[in-house]
Amino acid sequence: MNESSWVIAVNPLDKDLNEAKKEESKWVLNPRSHFRHYYLVYMVVLTFVNLITIPLDMAFSEDMHGSAHTYWVAFNVFSDIMFCVDVGVNFRMGIFSEDGQAILDPKLIRKDYFTSWFVPDVVAAFPVDIIIIIVVSDVQLEEVKKLCRLAFVFLMMVLIWHWNTCVQYFISLMEEFPQDCWVVEKKIENTSIGEKYSYASFRALSQMTWTSFDSPKRVDERWIAIVSMVIGFIMCSAFISCLITAFGSMSATGNAYKINQLQSSTMFKRLPRVLRQRTTAQYKWHWDKQNILDTVSEQLRKDIMAEICSNLLHKDMFLLNKEFTEAILIKLDHEFFNAGDIIIHQNAQPDKMFIIDSGRVLVRNEDFQMELGDGDNIGEIGFLFGERQLATFSALTTCSVFTLSLEDFQVIEKEFPHVVNELREEAQRKKYLK
Numbered sequence: 001m002n003e004s005s006w007v008i009a010v011n012p013l014d015k016d017l018n019e020a021k022k023e024e025s026k027w028v029l030n031p032r033s034h035f036r037h038y039y040l041v042y043m044v045v046l047t048f049v050n051l052i053t054i055p056l057d058m059a060f061s062e063d064m065h066g067s068a069h070t071y072w073v074a075f076n077v078f079s080d081i082m083f084c085v086d087v088g089v090n091f092r093m094g095i096f097s098e099d100g101q102a103i104l105d106p107k108l109i110r111k112d113y114f115t116s117w118f119v120p121d122v123v124a125a126f127p128v129d130i131i132i133i134i135v136v137s138d139v140q141l142e143e144v145k146k147l148c149r150l151a152f153v154f155l156m157m158v159l160i161w162h163w164n165t166c167v168q169y170f171i172s173l174m175e176e177f178p179q180d181c182w183v184v185e186k187k188i189e190n191t192s193i194g195e196k197y198s199y200a201s202f203r204a205l206s207q208m209t210w211t212s213f214d215s216p217k218r219v220d221e222r223w224i225a226i227v228s229m230v231i232g233f234i235m236c237s238a239f240i241s242c243l244i245t246a247f248g249s250m251s252a253t254g255n256a257y258k259i260n261q262l263q264s265s266t267m268f269k270r271l272p273r274v275l276r277q278r279t280t281a282q283y284k285w286h287w288d289k290q291n292i293l294d295t296v297s298e299q300l301r302k303d304i305m306a307e308i309c310s311n312l313l314h315k316d317m318f319l320l321n322k323e324f325t326e327a328i329l330i331k332l333d334h335e336f337f338n339a340g341d342i343i344i345h346q347n348a349q350p351d352k353m354f355i356i357d358s359g360r361v362l363v364r365n366e367d368f369q370m371e372l373g374d375g376d377n378i379g380e381i382g383f384l385f386g387e388r389q390l391a392t393f394s395a396l397t398t399c400s401v402f403t404l405s406l407e408d409f410q411v412i413e414k415e416f417p418h419v420v421n422e423l424r425e426e427a428q429r430k431k432y433l434k
Helices: 004-024 034-062 066-090 106-114 120-122 127-137 142-174 193-208 217-249 255-261 273-291 298-308 322-329 379-383 404-415 417-433
Strands: 333-337 342-344 354-356 361-364 369-372 391-395 399-405
Touching: 004 404, 066 120, 120 142, 120 379, 142 193, 217 322, 255 273, 255 404, 273 333, 322 404, 369 417, 379 417, 399 404, 404 417
Parallel strands: none
Antiparallel strands: 333 399, 342 391, 354 399, 361 369, 361 391
């Protein structure tokens, strides 16, 4: 009777406990479910895309403007958020036991994750892009930005090393461990995952750094070694270049030091990104002009400017007279425009003429529109006749342009009046054609 009462009393508790476990397991992804497989495929694809976009971002982020820059930043932030979310999802991702049984107990899953992939996942998911955006927006410390990118390169190198490690072992696994493969020779086919990974990791690193390693006996292992050596050479070269660039610029004096002062100023911090780029480009040009062009002889200054403006010299304006061309070259200034910037507004009173060094410019008014490219003049008709501009000129791409002020042009006109008259006649013909 007492025993029967005890059984009746305990059964409801067991039932409640089972119900509680069942309810808790509802929020755990079954490792055999289709959704888990789709999710893993999605994360693998996202990781692969990041392996492509991270080097592109490091190399070309400064050249992205407008909507392209917005979409690029949005994707990077989205990727960082997804990798952070993935860390949380792994705490609810079912695992398999050694005998192949699905484990859905959150406590066991949590314990297994903490002792396996938690630390690497947190390091990989560290939101570098979000931190860079915060740093650049609020602090404007270029040194911190360079260090973040350097850390990015290092983490990417570690990731490639990890992938190479897995490939080293996977090749032998695919061939079911032939007797002459390195796994059998090291007698590790029946050891723990940690020991296998350690051997494969050492083998991958030895090949990537061109240090001593066992000569592969199989053809596929030889090709893996060759590819690893090439990848390692490229990675080391890229990392050394990044180190030199980052620490060289941080310890530089002169122009680099003054640019750092400019970028740390309160006014500069408050500017939007596109204006900061234009300001920095303009500042670099004026520093070069003041510390190089203004310190050399006039003839050397002409030769330097002729070399800098070599892609302009085949245009009609620079073919009229050699002395006239040299007089213009040494008076030229330089400006930088981002895609979408208005270079000249229609009906504006001209105070300078623009010559495109590189980039594409759209000319547009109520009656026509056209594109201009490298070496073309911008706003020369209004400039030469002192009339209001006939059209709006806007940058279609990042544009580097040389400028000639009205005051400097008037000085040149007094010395070469006949050449300027020829320019006005040519501009008059263009005016009527338009």
